[in-house]
Amino acid sequence: MGFLLPDAGYQDALRLDLALTEVKPVFTLPLLFNSSDLVKAGEFGNPDITADGNRAVTVKVRRGDTLDRIFRRENLDPGQLVAVMALAPARDGLRILRPGDELYVRHDGATLLEISRKLDTFHTLNITRVGDAFEARVATLEYQTRTARATGDIRSSLFEAAARAGVSDSTIMKLAAIFASQIDFVLDLRDGDRFAVVFEEMWHDGDKLDEGDVLAAEFVSQGKTYRAVRYQAADGRVSYYTPEGRSLRKAFVRAPLAFTRVSSDFNPRRMHPILNKMRGHTGVDYAAPSGTPVRAPGDGRVTFAGRKGGYGNAIILEHGNGVTTLYGHLSRFAQATAVGRRVQQGDVIGYVGATGLATGPHLHYEYRVNGKYMNPRTVKLPEGSTAIDARERPRFVQAVAPLLERLDAGHSMLADGKAPATASDQTT
Incomplete structure (x- = not known):
C-alpha cells in the first residue's frame, strides 16, 4: 500500500536484547537408590520419551543447518525427506530455516513419525506419518479480536514511550510508518510529543497473542497535531486517510529507512x-x-x-x-x-x-x-496526495466515525497538554 512497514529483521537490528544462556544444574544420582527411582519410558519427568515409547525432541536450528543435516544429527533416515518435501505445505514451511527456529520431531528409531513447526503466531505446520506415506496440514489457531486504545508521551524515545504505554514495537513502527510522510521520526521528535493509537489485539483463552492493524492514530509533534484513520474501500484497497478524507500516502517519504x-x-x-x-x-x-x-x-x-x-x-x-x-x-x-x-x-x-x-x-x-x-532533509517533496472519491465519501464517513470516537476517548488530555495515561484500555 506504499507505507514503509518495516519487516521483522529490521526491528531485531534496532533493539539488540541480551539473552541469558540457560544454565542447567548438574544432577548426581543419590548414593543409595532403587531401580524404581529411574524414570521409565513414558513416565512423567522424561520429556524426550512419549507415552508410546517413541522419542520426541525439540530441535533448535543451528547456523548452517539444513533438514538433511538435522535428520542425520537425530539419526533419522534422510531418505524420508523426499516424501516429506513432496508435500506442498512442507515445501513452503520447511524450505527456509533460520538459526534459532525450532522443530518438534517425534520418531521411532530412524523412522520419522511427526515433524511440526510454528510458522507464526497463528499457524503451525504439522507433518505426520500415515502408513508408509506422510500427510501435511497447516493448523490455524482460533482467536478473538479486541480493540485497544493506548496513549503515551515522549520522554526519551518513541520505543520507551510505547513500552510504558503497553504498546508493542511492531505497533509503534506501524504508527510511525503511517505518519512517515508528515513527520521525520529521526529528527523531529521532542520531549513532550504525544500519541494516541487505536489498534487490534488478538486473544486466545485469556492470553494476548499479538497486535494487529492500527485502526486510528494521533500524533502531536512540536505542538502540531496529525491524525489518521484506516479505511478499506469498496474495492478492497486499504489505506490511511486524514479524518477529512485525504490520503496520507505521499509520492515520497522523507527517509528511506526508519529510526536511526x-x-x-x-x-x-x-x-x-x-x-x-x-x-x-x-x-x-x-x-x-x-x-x-x-x-x-x-x-x-x-x-x-x-x-x-x-x-x-x-x-x-x-x-x-x-x-x-x-x-x-x-x-x-x-x-x-x-x-x-x-x-x-x-x-x-x-x-x-x-x-x-x-x-x-x-x-x-x-x-x-x-x-x-x-538536501534530502529539507527539499520540498512531491505531494501526490489524493482525496476520497466523492462517490465513496458517504461510506468513508460512516466507517471511520466509530474509529474517531474511540480515538477521541480522553482526547481532551492530549489537547490540553496533560500527561496522558500510559495503560491501554481494552474493549471486545
Whole structure:
C-alpha cells in the first residue's frame, strides 16, 4: 500500500536484547537408590520419551543447518525427506530455516513419525506419518479480536514511550510508518510529543497473542497535531486517510529507512573523514546496523545497481520529473533490484553496509533534481496526495466515525497538554 512497514529483521537490528544462556544444574544420582527411582519410558519427568515409547525432541536450528543435516544429527533416515518435501505445505514451511527456529520431531528409531513447526503466531505446520506415506496440514489457531486504545508521551524515545504505554514495537513502527510522510521520526521528535493509537489485539483463552492493524492514530509533534484513520474501500484497497478524507500516502517519504540517527548531514564544505580533505557532502548519512533494510521512498525505476567508486555498492532510482535518488555503501542488493525494474514505495531495494569509502555501516542517501544535489532533509517533496472519491465519501464517513470516537476517548488530555495515561484500555 506504499507505507514503509518495516519487516521483522529490521526491528531485531534496532533493539539488540541480551539473552541469558540457560544454565542447567548438574544432577548426581543419590548414593543409595532403587531401580524404581529411574524414570521409565513414558513416565512423567522424561520429556524426550512419549507415552508410546517413541522419542520426541525439540530441535533448535543451528547456523548452517539444513533438514538433511538435522535428520542425520537425530539419526533419522534422510531418505524420508523426499516424501516429506513432496508435500506442498512442507515445501513452503520447511524450505527456509533460520538459526534459532525450532522443530518438534517425534520418531521411532530412524523412522520419522511427526515433524511440526510454528510458522507464526497463528499457524503451525504439522507433518505426520500415515502408513508408509506422510500427510501435511497447516493448523490455524482460533482467536478473538479486541480493540485497544493506548496513549503515551515522549520522554526519551518513541520505543520507551510505547513500552510504558503497553504498546508493542511492531505497533509503534506501524504508527510511525503511517505518519512517515508528515513527520521525520529521526529528527523531529521532542520531549513532550504525544500519541494516541487505536489498534487490534488478538486473544486466545485469556492470553494476548499479538497486535494487529492500527485502526486510528494521533500524533502531536512540536505542538502540531496529525491524525489518521484506516479505511478499506469498496474495492478492497486499504489505506490511511486524514479524518477529512485525504490520503496520507505521499509520492515520497522523507527517509528511506526508519529510526536511526544522522551521522553526517548535507554539507557542501565538509571535511572528508577518510580522505582528510575538503569535499562537499552531497547527501545525508544515516547510521544503522549492517543489514538494515533500505526501502524505496517513492515509486521509481532502477537505473543503476552495482559498484560505484567510493559509494561502494550503490543503487540509483529514477522517479520522474527530473528526480533521482542514490543509495550508497550497501552491503548487498535485494533480489528484486535489477536495472530496468520498477519499484514501488516501500519496496526493499538493498541493505545497509560499509562498502566503498565508509568508516562504519551507514546509508549514504542523495536526492537530485535535474542533476542538482538537494538536501534530502529539507527539499520540498512531491505531494501526490489524493482525496476520497466523492462517490465513496458517504461510506468513508460512516466507517471511520466509530474509529474517531474511540480515538477521541480522553482526547481532551492530549489537547490540553496533560500527561496522558500510559495503560491501554481494552474493549471486545
